[in-house]
Amino acid sequence: MLKLGIIGTNWITEQFIQAALSTKKYQLTSVYSRTEEKAQQVATKYEAGEVFTSLADFFAQGSFDVVYIASPNSLHFEQAKAALEAGKNVIVEKPAFSNPTEMATITALLAKKPQLFLFEGARHVYEPNFQITKQAIQTLDQVQGATLVYMKYSSRYDQVLAGKTPNIFSPKFSGGSLQDLGVYVVYDAVSWFGVPDDVHYFANLLPTGVDGRGTAILTYPGFNVTLIFGKNATSYLPSEIYGLHETLVLAPNAADLAQVTRYQPDGKTVELGEPADENPMTHEAEAFYSMMTTQDHQMANSALKTSQAVNQVLFKLRQSAGIEFAADQGN
Amino acid sequence: MLKLGIIGTNWITEQFIQAALSTKKYQLTSVYSRTEEKAQQVATKYEAGEVFTSLADFFAQGSFDVVYIASPNSLHFEQAKAALEAGKNVIVEKPAFSNPTEMATITALLAKKPQLFLFEGARHVYEPNFQITKQAIQTLDQVQGATLVYMKYSSRYDQVLAGKTPNIFSPKFSGGSLQDLGVYVVYDAVSWFGVPDDVHYFANLLPTGVDGRGTAILTYPGFNVTLIFGKNATSYLPSEIYGLHETLVLAPNAADLAQVTRYQPDGKTVELGEPADENPMTHEAEAFYSMMTTQDHQMANSALKTSQAVNQVLFKLRQSAGIEFAADQGN
Known part of the structure; x- marks a missing residue:
């Protein structure tokens, strides 16, 4: 069972939570939102124990193994970077990053932390x-x-x-x-x-x-x-x-x-x-779980190469x- | 009733003959083919009286009012030019002419023969x-x-x-x-x-x-x-x-x-x-007949302007x- 953290509470994040939980391979442990009420609402709905309104606290204190990021596109980069620096695996919604410079910074960071995974949520x-x-x-x-x-x-x-x-x-x-x-x-x-x-x-x-x-x-x-x-x-x-x-x-x-x-x-x-x-994100949730738990860095790197090309x-x-x-x- | 002449005997020419005859506003009078047997075959099938194997004779002696041209694209220009010079109206299959130079030569010729019509067979x-x-x-x-x-x-x-x-x-x-x-x-x-x-x-x-x-x-x-x-x-x-x-x-x-x-x-x-x-060329046959018999040069010029733009x-x-x-x- 992987512990899942989420940033934001929009509809696509809920769709991913539902997909992840439906596989019975993830549990939602940690919810970040700037608005405590929204964070608490999602945490209650999906039985998550940790609620954060500070992103720094979320990364420093959250018990999650992997964070799902579906914030506005321009925020993906700083959030994914912070997650990797905090030793967390990352699933970042497509488009992962705004330009090749951001992508290169992230892949360089990943190279320094070879145990971590970063996936682009290209669900289809x-x-x-x-x-x-x-x-x-x-x-x-x-x-x-x-x-x-x-x-x-x-x-x-x-x-x-x-x-x-x-x-x-x-x-x-x-x-x-x-x-x-x-x-x-x-x-x-x-x-x-x-x-x-x-x-x-x-x-x-x-x-x-x-x-x-x-x-x-x-x-x-x-x-x-x-x-x-x-x-x-x-x-x-x-x-x-x-x-x-x-x-x-x-x-x-x-x-x-x-x-x-x-x-x-x-x-x-x-x-x-x-x-x-029914939920089109179920297969990616399964695939990410499989790569993370079997430490299949080869498949993850292949997916990352496609992300870079895209x-x-x-x-x-x-x-x-x-x-x-x-x-x-x-x- | 308009008298129709045709150049060539391919399938699209037969489709146009059938469309024209179905309107009961055209009769096929004149058939040109390099091969006498082919010309005779089409003439017999559609009850045309005149068969030619010389294009010069076709234009000089044919009794038709309007010629339908569906030869290979590169031949449209010389054949349409010869037709206009012989005082015949022209229906030329699309694309009418190979380039704007050919088109300009034809429109200049048409300007000198304002009683004649030239239509591009854009049937749709x-x-x-x-x-x-x-x-x-x-x-x-x-x-x-x-x-x-x-x-x-x-x-x-x-x-x-x-x-x-x-x-x-x-x-x-x-x-x-x-x-x-x-x-x-x-x-x-x-x-x-x-x-x-x-x-x-x-x-x-x-x-x-x-x-x-x-x-x-x-x-x-x-x-x-x-x-x-x-x-x-x-x-x-x-x-x-x-x-x-x-x-x-x-x-x-x-x-x-x-x-x-x-x-x-x-x-x-x-x-x-x-x-x-059933025959998609029936409407153009009707439209061309109408313009020619009512001398609707305004509508014909409008169609010609579209031909030029295309x-x-x-x-x-x-x-x-x-x-x-x-x-x-x-x-």
């Missing part, structure tokens, strides 16, 4: 249909490219229309649609096709300084991958990976792989996917579109 | 669901962009894989997937959103010198339109036009608009489209991808 990568898709791609006669889509209108965009800057659309908090939803399809592309030779991002730039939606082209030898993502419009398109004579269709989108369907040359279909879990691609895409974060200053 | 533009889509776009709260898809594997790509260069994949014949299928979605974009400010084409270039497939980005003020088309892979994606809170979904693709569905903010759908005709966009997209045609030499 750990779902069975992600690996099923990867294996199906290997069997295509010749990869001709892909169209990977994840675009959903966010009610918080209403605030942008009203002239405000919610965190998720703020460059101060490393926000924007590329970071929030694009990261899923960048993970897809890097995991399935490797690191692209070149990237271009055609972004819809918002008055807040980040992107509302866009189309990105990742260039590979012999084919391109088209990424379509956004938070100020909604797409109902599934995603596709093209062979010469066969096409894989991922539905409902490239982040929620409920169905993985192979379209044969004659148009007939074969369903390859497994039914998805971090690089996200940064290059931002550069392509001229999107700068407060976290980039001084880099 | 004349189908009711195309206008229904255009009107629906006007009612979106704010256009946020579009994803327009038309990608179907062509059996003639098998020849490319075998090291050959069929006309449709030859730069000598102004071939490639942009010209053959991309033209549909470029027509969509130009008709629905206007002339883009900028274009980028990420093409899969073939050893033959043209494109097998690709993704193009058309840049408009405040949004981009993503075009996905090709002939060496197959997509099952519908197409989409994004409003802020609503999305229009075009199925099965952006060229065959069988269904035009409005997705409301709550995810509920309203079908806007009309059932399509021709420009296709050329810029080719330049973006470095695709050159034999027809470009000396321009």
